[in-house]
Amino acid sequence: MEPDPRFTLANERTFLTWLSTALALSAGGVAMAAVPPHVFVPWIRTALAVILVTLSALAAGMAYPRWRHIQRALRQQAPLPPPALAAVFGYGVAAVAVIALILIILAA
Known part of the structure; x- marks a missing residue:
């Protein structure tokens, strides 16, 4: 079954956001x-x-497989897969930001 085009296009926008x-x-x-x-x-x-x-590299490498899994779930009217790497990206970027902030403050 073909999913509603709005969901397919939203999935595509999410894919492009992962690449961005x-x-x-x-x-x-x-x-x-x-x-x-x-x-x-x-x-x-x-x-x-x-x-x-x-x-x-993780974001770029996981963008297409995630798009594909979501598209499959939409076609099968199945539950969407969870965002497996969301915590890795959230905590990873936060850790880099906190460490950089500390170093900037110490260097001032």
């Missing part, structure tokens, strides 16, 4: 890596950049 989020995380990781050495301790700066780029 991945791009933003990747840009944040590259920006973190480009921070001058005197601002953050180099190994912490590198760790934060790696975390952001890893989250970016």
